[in-house]
Amino acid sequence: EAAVTQSPRNKVTVTGGNVTLSCRQTNSHNYMYWYRQDTGHGLRLIHYSYGAGNLQIGDVPDGYKATRTTQEDFFLLLELASPSQTSLYFCASSGDITEVFFGKGTRLTVV
Amino acid sequence: GDSVTQTEGLVTLTKGLPVMLNCTYQTTYSPFLFWYVQHLNEAPKLLLKSSTDNKRTEHQGFYATLHKSSSSFHLQKSSVQLSDSALYFCALSEPTQVVGQLTFGSGTRLQVYA
Structure with missing residues (x-):
């Protein structure tokens, strides 16, 4: 089965702090995505990429x-973290339109 | 823009009873519809994906039928089990969008009791 690994799984940082969330996929998929999940909003796309060096903005890219x-x-990367960025972050990969594979998520708390 | 609506935030049921989770959508083009399931502290996983109009798709006892006339893709199961307790997301993807770019509904939590 396709594998997407995220690290760290949990992270607490202060307002204004610098945070990097990591994701690795071993599926040889071209497409990778970052989503955030918030109660009442489902998952929302932050950024995505279709290959090394490529970056595209999603629906909620600010910050x-x-x-x-x-x-x-x-x-x-969150260079100046704010409390509004407290969320559950999912990385995902996909090779075609039929299925997206998600990691287990990173819970980020900004205090 | 595209949107997906799931009207129930929480559905609670006793095991063995049938369930239907609602999903309606708005889009300009002819979309693909999906149901993802997320168990506690786990990654969302694909449960079902739509086929052609008015054709039922099934997986793991769950089934759904895409009805373009009513823009719906409701998820059903005839007899829920305790292990079905999870968060269920309906999502769509348009052929004109980037591969795997999904628009999600807000999710429905299904809680099954013994």
Whole structure:
């Protein structure tokens, strides 16, 4: 089965802090995504990429940067974290339109 | 833009009873519809994906039928089990969008009691 691994699984940071969330997929998929999950909103797309060095903005990109360093690795960066970014973050990968594979998530708390 | 509506935030049932979770959508084009299931502290996983209009798709005892006339893709099961307790998301993808770019509903939590 397709594998998407996120780290860390939990993170607490202070307002204004710098945070990097990591994601690695071993599926050889071209597409990778970062979503955030909040109660009442479902999952919302932050950024996505279709290959190393490529980056596209999603539906809720403000306050986030991302970088795809290799086919396998996709990072989400919060350079000035705010309490509104407290959320559950999911990384995902996909090779085609039929299925998206998600990681187990990173719970980020900004205090 | 696209949108997916799930009207129930929480559904509670006794095991063995049937369930239907509602999903309606709005989109300009002819979409693909999906149901994802997320168990506690786990990743969302694909449960079902739509087929052609008015055709039923099934997996693990769950089934759904895409009805383009009513823009719906409701999820059903004839007899729920304790292990079905989870968060269920309806999602859509348009052929014109990026591969895997999904629009999700807000989710329905299904809680099954003994």
